[in-house]
Amino acid sequence: MIRRPPRSTLFPYTTLFRSPTYKMLAKVRDSLDQETVNQVGSFVWTHLNNHQQSLQPYEHSILKILSSKKLQKKFSTDVRKFSRYYEESLYVDALRTGIHLDGTVIFSPKSYLPRSSSLGLTLELFGETVDLFEVGGRVEGFEFLVESFFGPRGYFPEIGRAHV
Numbered sequence: 001m002i003r004r005p006p007r008s009t010l011f012p013y014t015t016l017f018r019s020p021t022y023k024m025l026a027k028v029r030d031s032l033d034q035e036t037v038n039q040v041g042s043f044v045w046t047h048l049n050n051h052q053q054s055l056q057p058y059e060h061s062i063l064k065i066l067s068s069k070k071l072q073k074k075f076s077t078d079v080r081k082f083s084r085y086y087e088e089s090l091y092v093d094a095l096r097t098g099i100h101l102d103g104t105v106i107f108s109p110k111s112y113l114p115r116s117s118s119l120g121l122t123l124e125l126f127g128e129t130v131d132l133f134e135v136g137g138r139v140e141g142f143e144f145l146v147e148s149f150f151g152p153r154g155y156f157p158e159i160g161r162a163h164v
Helices: 006-016 022-034 038-051 059-066 069-074 143-150 157-162
Strands: 084-092 097-107 114-125 128-138
Touching: 006 038, 006 097, 022 038, 022 059, 038 059, 038 084, 038 097
Parallel strands: none
Antiparallel strands: 084 097, 097 114, 114 128
């Protein structure tokens, strides 16, 4: 079986999730049950956890997925090692105004450093949505640099050992 890198698996998922259907959520549930890459599973799991507070019609389906005891135990969501989705929102009904901040951190199973991340800020003013910005980046191959500073033979080996 050829496994795609977590980033190439997660990008289509986040794109499709902008307009989820009940059928899509059922496929997500089934895929999570069979997922073997913790980077992918932990990202999807944290993404669904952040969306469970939503007032969208698909909220009930998300809560059903999250209530699965089997899936709750399956994926580690340690922020230092595994891919995650973050979301914070604030909305004031009286003013029909709100702010939404979301971000992603995606690791590769082959590295202890994040491979890519993104951050987006959306503003809702008087019922109109305005995407203020979305920024993201991807890096690869910096492990040698980190090891040269904090590895056993690096400039600061005691810091590396103290924080492991």
